[in-house]
Amino acid sequence: MGLNDTVSAERVHIGFFGMRNAGKSSLVNAVTGQELAVVSDVKGTTTDPVKKAMELLPLGPVVIIDTPGIDDEGELGELRIKKAKQALAQTDIAVLVVDSQIGLCEKDKALIEEFKARKTPYIIAYNKSDLGKKEADENAISVSAKDKTNINELKERIASLAKGAKSEKRIVADLIQSGDTVVLVIPIDESAPKGRLILPQQQTIRDILDSGCTAICCRDTELVQTLDSLAKKPKLVITDSQAFGRVSKDVPDDIPLTSFSILFARYKGDLAELVKGAAMLSQIKDGDRILIAEGCTHHRQCNDIGTVKMPGWIEKFSNAKPNFSFTSGTEFPENPEEFRLIVHCGGCMLNEKEMQSRIGKATQAGVPVINYGIAIAHMNGILRRSIALFPDVLKILEQQ
Ligand SMILES: Nc1nc2c(ncn2[C@@H]2O[C@H](COP(=O)(O)OP(=O)(O)O)[C@@H](O)[C@H]2O)c(=O)[nH]1
Ligand SMILES: [Mg+2]
Known part of the structure; x- marks a missing residue:
């Protein structure tokens, strides 16, 4: 990723779905103007979803996802279908590619139901119009990847769907006003990446700057002197959640304090659901x-927390020996009901859609889900203070 690129998780994700040989890969290539995807008349050529970040006019920064056909057969086919479903979890806007000579089949209709269930805006692209045109209705467009017919129109339709698809949520901008000062506490220990800040920290600083506010960064070890040096009381202190215990002692009670993880839980996930789940930590048994x-x-810092520190903290807090399972990357169980609790990372590499989809799967299965920051705050007895900024969420905690 280049330094000036839009963070992948912040880009509109456009997924191309449909049957094998409908022309998904050809259409991806026509839309992007690049040979991004393998086109072949052998069915099932695309095996893994292919993802590419790019600028797509008139949309701007996007991620294009080309998926394998949903009608793949055999064991390998099942895996491909699973991968296509995982791609759907990240998709902000779906393009259902249909061979106009064949028309909509049952599997296409099932996909449409899936789009609707996930509230994913979609458009049907009836491809291969060069072989004979299919009248397109309101939700559809007739295109030819081969002749490049209606490709610009398709892009425009995708762009207009995109307008409503990305939420207007902000990381901190809605909590501060131009002129405010925000202090960010960033411990630099062995788990901090060399020579740089991690993504959530960068994004938070940017959001503060965009709001016309001042961001002051310091390590936890310099927090007291930093606060003492300020002529004006900061509007807010944001800390790395691992330092929350110490930081909460150093920040006077009249200054609101929260963590990067709480802010990101609110930004990408569902803070209320995540806070509700925290109570389960106190009920864990052997x-x-x-x-x-x-x-x-690949994130060493998270790995460390996820596979080593977090299990240790939970065992200590619950005084029990639970049975831990681990997933990473795009893996996430379709049916998580076998778990008593799900502890998710902050999700800095996941887009909002994917995070929401995971929380949705968990809550549908009746499984409480929390994130690292909320778990750490709860186990250190400081969850209340870290969500005090959000009265609606605080109410949920108090009702438990
Ligand atoms: N006539 C015609 N053939 C097309 C068009 N788009 C794709 N194809 C052909 O359909 C076959 C499958 O295309 P591909 O893009 O690999 O389909 P995918 O399996 O959905 O990704 C290839 O032989 C393409 O050349 C089109 O617009 N018109
Ligand atoms: Mg393909």
Whole structure:
């Protein structure tokens, strides 16, 4: 990723779905103007979803996802279908590609139901119009990847769907006003990446700057002197959740304090659902199955927390020996009901859609779900203070 690129998780994700040989890959190539995807008349050529971040006019920064056909057969086929479903979890806007010579089949209709259930805006692209045109209705467009017919029109339709698809949620901007000062506490320990800040910290600083506010960063060890040096009381202190215990002692009670994880839980996930789940931590017994889910596969800091620290903290807090399972990257159980609790990472590499979809799966299965920051805050007895900024969520905690 180049330094000036839009963070992938912040881009509108456009997924192309449909039957094998409908022309998904050809249409992806026509829309992007690049040979992004393998086109083949052998069915089932695309095996894994292919993802690419790019600028797509008139939309701007997007991620294009080309998926394998949903009608794949055999064991390998099942895996491909599963991967296509995982791609759907990240998709902000879906393009259902249909071979106009064949028309909508049952599997296409099932996909449409799936789009609706996930509230994913979609458009049907009847492809291969060069072979004979299918009259397109309101939700559809007739295109030819081969002749490049109606490709610009398709892009415009996708762009207009995108307008409503990305939420207007902000990380902190709605909590502060131009002129405010915000203090960010960023401990630099062995788990901090060398020479840089992590994504949630960068994004929070940017959101503060965009709001015409001042961001002051310090380590936990310099927090007291930093606060003492300020002529004006900061509007808010945001800390790394691992330092929350110490930081909460150093920040006077009249200054609101929260953590990056709480802010990101609100930004990408569902803070109320996540806070509700925290109570389960106090009910864990020997042998209870707990899933620790991470959004990325390569983040050393998270790995450390997820596979080592978090299980240790939970055992200590619950005074029990639960049974931990771990997933990472795009893996996430379709049916998580076997778990008593799901502890998810902050999800800095996942887009909002995916985070919402995971929380949705868990709550539908009746499984409480929390994130690292909320777990840490709860186990240190400081959850209340870290969500005091959000009265509606605080109410939920008090009602438990
Ligand atoms: N006539 C015609 N053939 C097309 C068109 N789009 C794709 N194809 C052909 O359909 C076959 C399958 O295309 P592909 O993009 O690999 O389909 P996918 O399996 O849905 O990704 C290939 O032989 C393409 O050349 C089109 O607009 N018109
Ligand atoms: Mg393909």
